[in-house]
Amino acid sequence: MKYLDYLRIVVWFCYCVGNFYTASTGVPNFPEFVAVGLVDDVQTEYYDSNTQRAVPKQDWMEKATADEAGYWDSQTQISQSNEQIFKVRIDTLKKRFNQTGGVHIVQVMYGCEWDDETGDTNGFSQHGYDGEDFVVFDLRTKTWIAPTPQAVITKHKWDRDTGQNEYLYHYFTQECIDWLKKYVGYGRSTLLRTDLPSVSLLQKTPSSPVTCHASGFYPNKIKLFWTRDGEEVHEDVDHGEILHNHDGTFQKSVDLDLSSVKAEDWGRYSCVFQLYGVMEDIVTKLDPKVIKTNWVKPSDLIIPIVAAVIAVLLIGLSCSSLCLLCSLFVHRFVRTVLVW
Structure with a gap:
């Protein structure tokens, strides 16, 4: 079996659930906090600081209440809590980077992956600030990686919280995987379909x-x-x-x-x-x-213009009108050649 053919079979059985948080300041006409849930790149839930409510984005996500009666109330409370936490984080990072005003954005992406063919799982948690990586969780070592000097303080602080890191390991390897399997079950007809382009x-x-x-x-x-x-x-x-x-x-x-x-x-x-x-x-x-293509050869433009001139003559336009029409054509033709 070719390697590519093997990939076509194996990759099909991989699923991923991801949560994305975006907190911002100084961005006009945009919520200060947004939370989005995805399963295999399909948006499943949404919350923002304006609506103050977590809502399903797929009909099949309504089934979540069958496994947890207060699922959407719980998701709302989690997002509202994170909204307050992220407001504090933006202020902290602005001080860390010696910043005052302007537009600043904190983003977090976390979730897990599951291969139901091999049983392999993986988890991830990545934090970014103003478009750059800030800290990343290493699931294997249960420690944090700081790609930038300003994140070293956060790394040391979070590394010392071993209890929280043990919880994250448990969450990414068990709890998150359990929910991912449930989500795949809810949306099986959507997530397992294949549409050719x-x-x-x-x-x-x-x-x-x-x-x-x-x-x-x-x-x-x-x-x-x-x-x-x-x-x-x-x-x-x-x-x-x-x-x-x-x-x-x-x-x-x-x-x-x-x-x-x-x-x-x-x-x-x-x-x-x-x-x-x-x-x-x-x-x-x-x-x-x-x-x-939308490209037209200049020579192909001549025939329509000649036809237009003949039509103008037939309906009895004055000589001055005809000259105006021709001058407009020449002007547009020259602009087409130069600008295009």
């Missing part, structure tokens, strides 16, 4: 890279790449990030720069989409006839 080839101008764009796939465990004669291409390739669609599916693009490729060699290239859990690939051969 539509794949398109796009190009702005003849000299631009060709973009292979896949949209509408689920889950986000995919690989999108270019090949030449069946072998993956790494040079002159630019991979985009996986992005969310409004309907819960995902999209991704990968660009291929063909500036140094002869036109007769284009047929040797293909874009390949692979969805883990699905054995059949979607292969789109690089063919100029199927590339979508």
Whole structure:
């Protein structure tokens, strides 16, 4: 069995639950505290400091009350408590970094992963400040890692709290995993589905890279790449990030720069989409006839303009109006050539 085929089988059985906290100051028209829960990149719950209430974002998350009657009240209380804690943390970090006003953001990401094929589990807790890592929990050693000098004080303080670190180890290896299994059970029909994407080839101008764009796939465990004669291409390739669609599916693009490729060699290239859990690939051969573009050759603009001039003459526009129309066309044509 090929390694990639093995991954398609194994990765499919991996699940992850994550919680994301964002506390901010100085950001206009944005809640000072936001808490979001995700299961396999599907948003499951939400809380912010304006609404003051944790709510489910998926219908199947309503089932959580069957295992814990006051689940949503409990989640609300936890988030309200964290909101106050994070307000204090922002003030502490501003002093630590010798800051006063301005925009500042504290972010925390924590959760766990479970592979129901192997039984392997993992937990993570990462804290960041103003877009940089601040402290990270090492599950193996039950200690904290400080990537920046300003975090060393926090590391030593949290390392001394061995009781809290033992609790975190228990939470990430047992309690979090138990809840993850419940969440997967609640949303099995959603989380275990597979949606194949539509794949398109796009190009702005003849000299631009060709973009292979896949949209509408689920889950986000995919690989999108270019090949030449069946072998993956790494040079002159630019991979985009996986992005969310409004309907819960995902999209991704990968660009291929063909500036140094002869036109007769284009047929040797293909874009390949692979969805883990699905054995059949979607292969789109690089063919100029199927590339979508909004670029129009300047010569192609002449015919519509000539037709417009003839139409103007037929309806009896004055000579001055006709000159105005022509001058506008020339002006727009020149701007198109220079700006585009």
